[in-house]
Amino acid sequence: MPLLLLLFIAVPIAEIALFIEVGDWIGLWPTIATILVTALIGTTLVRQQGLAALERARTALAEDRLPVAEVLTGACLLVAGALLLTPGFLTDAIGLTLLIPPLRNAIGRAVAGYAARNGRFTVHTTGGGHPGGMGGHPGGGPGPRRGRGGAPIIEGDYVEVDPDSPDPGDPPHDGGHTDPDRGSGR
Structure with a gap:
């Protein structure tokens, strides 16, 4: 928690300092206009990339693949949108960074690796994988085995x-008469 508290204190101070510096350099109204333009451009990009990620997630689900990369993309876009809507140059820079797919994927891999190392979740690898990198099935595996007609094989006991034969938990259905093989029926 101390890191989060430090961020809540340090980020607004940094943003205020940047506002003052940029305002001195280009003036008040251009500074305000820059903040508004970055918010508009950022939300437009977040919307476009979010809709594309949603479509890729639908395609992955239709192909019986877990949309792991798409969920990661959606989470990064959610954070990027929040940062871009927050007035400030520092938050805009971080938000725009999350809109660049190679950087977003690198950040996602780093966060997933950190979470796996610290016991937040377990990563199981089975080989194979999705050619695009992080997507596909848990652990990057080849996906479910297929039976006749392409239906997934469900394994279990x-x-x-x-x-x-009647279910042992059901009451007798013979009008109150008991069957000598089943006991007294009471």
Whole structure:
């Protein structure tokens, strides 16, 4: 928590200092105009990239792939949008950085690696993977095995049930008469 508190104190101070410096350099109204223009351009870019990421996520789900990269992209775009809407040059610079896909992917890999090393989640690797890098199935695996007709194979334990035998938890359905093989029925 101390890091978060430090950020909440340091970022506004840095933004105020940058406002003063840029305002002295280019003037009050150009400074305000620059902040508004970066917010408009940033939100437009966030919207375009967000819709593209949503479409890629739909495609991944239609192909029975987990949209891991798309979720990461969406999270980065959410943070970028919040930073771009926050008035300031420092937050705009960080927000615009998150809109550059190679930088966003590098940041995402670093955050995922950090979270995996610190026990936030476990990464299982099975080989194969999605050619695009971070996307695909958990751990970058090749995806679910397929059976006849391309249907995914669901693996698990099962118990065979005779459809003619009653469920042991059901009450008897013979009008109150008991079956000598099933006990007293009370």
